[in-house]
Amino acid sequence: MKKLRKLPDAEFEIMKVVWANQPPITTSIIMEQLGKAKEWRAQTIITLLSRLVERDFIRTEKNGKERTYFPLVGKEEYLKFETGDFIQRFHENSFTSLVATLYDGDKLKDKDLDELMKWVKEKRE
Template identity: 55%
Template structure:
């Protein structure tokens, strides 16, 4: 896949279930993992899966009566993309801006700040 694209929330939910379960995963397993909880019907889940196949996030194989799905994009790879995109869009690629917004909003504890400082110090060496 040349370029990863942002997934809608519902497709991301499906991908999380694909990543977090043993591979390959079946439609039935996805229904158990997420579909029933969300109140989705099987055709809805299949529609999301087909979109993810079309976007190159997963591949599918037919095994008898059942379809199996495998991730083509790993979770870490997608999370790096999303994090980078978030920093660029909302913080002008500034880690300082991001951390500052969390700190000013009291979302970071003093321990969090100390851990961030340790990471920064390691990077400077």
Template identity: 50%
Template sequence: MKSQRLPDTEFEIMDYLWSLTPPVTTGMVMEKMGRERGWKIQTVVTLFARLTERGFLRVERGSGRERAFYPLITREEYLRMETESFVERYHKNSFTSLLAALHREQLTDTDLDELTQWLSSMKEGKEQ
């Protein structure tokens, strides 16, 4: 699968799929997304086809018209790829630049403590 950004609607579908235990059917997605978003079945089928084409989903044909879908990438893998791409593109691979973009007012003392602890553990891991 190529590293590529998902459009918002496709990410929304994948995010829901990641919350379920595979295999996932069109009907399962329609129960939630159809109701919440007012989507027609053809919309979900089209989005599944795009995600399969792009290599995010694997499809297995069941009996009749039913198909089972399996995510080929985890939520964590996708978010890591998105984050790395964002940091590379907008912050020239600088973690410091990324943090500087998060204004001090947005970081709570708890956030700063967690960040300090994380940085210490990263430093210790490099020293070993």
């Protein structure tokens, strides 16, 4: 498998549908769950799926007239990659900087900090 790279927003939307469903998934399922809401045509979804195959995020099999798709990268694995990349690029690998930014921007409440402290204590034990 290739090294993970950041997905464009449209491909990430496709992957969220792939991860939310039991494999294999079909173009029809993706169209039903995402295409109508995004007003994407079937060809757009097929193009995005092809890109995800090229990037080794999914694999495909042909079953009769229909293609099925299987995830090669798990949701947790990708989110871990994205979060690590974000913290590195914007916070110079400082978790404290990230938390301070969220707290100062009123995105993180005292209750969230309490939960975070509890989590840290549990991890250290």
